[in-house]
Amino acid sequence: MTRPAHMLLTTFGLGHMPIASGTWGSLPPPAIAWALILLGLGPVEAPILYHAVLAAIILLYSWACVAYGTQAEARWGKKDPGQVVADETAGQCIPLIALPVICEEPVKGMLCTGLAFIAFRIFDIIKLPPANQLQRLPAGWGILVDDLVAGAQALIVVQVVLRLAM
Secondary structure: OOHHHHHHHOOOOHHHOOOOHHHHHHOHHHHHHHHHHHOOOOOOOOHHHHHHHHHHHHHHHHHHHHHHHHHHHHHHOOOOOOOOOHHHHHHHHHHHHOOOHHHOOHHHHHHHHHHHHHHHHHHHHHOOOOHHHHOOOOHHHHHHHHHHHHHHHHHHHHHHHHHHHO
């Protein structure tokens, strides 16, 4: 496996954190989303840039999982190895890509991105159907798709909670 592939799969080494590597791999997208909101480049003020950044993260890290999943499983000797957190990085972007207008203010933006992070982590850990069955897909698809589904499930919860609470 090449060094660039390794860096992408481990989200620049976060997959090597000794505890909760998936949580570490989920942190960059909400940090990036909140930074964009703080800079006035959130989903309302700069929708093209905001959505392009998150879409690029989803596409790049999803591609890494699919392209190098077989090599990653061979290198670490198991299906969906914990060191591979590119799937969490990609999946975490899904609830962030559709934040409502109310998340544009910096403090509310922090709360919104925090809620998206927590919701994604919960769904990624509990693996509600169909996410749990999708882990059986071969190689990189099995690594990735369950996290994209967890992201979609988190998106629904984030939308409902934010629209009811704010």
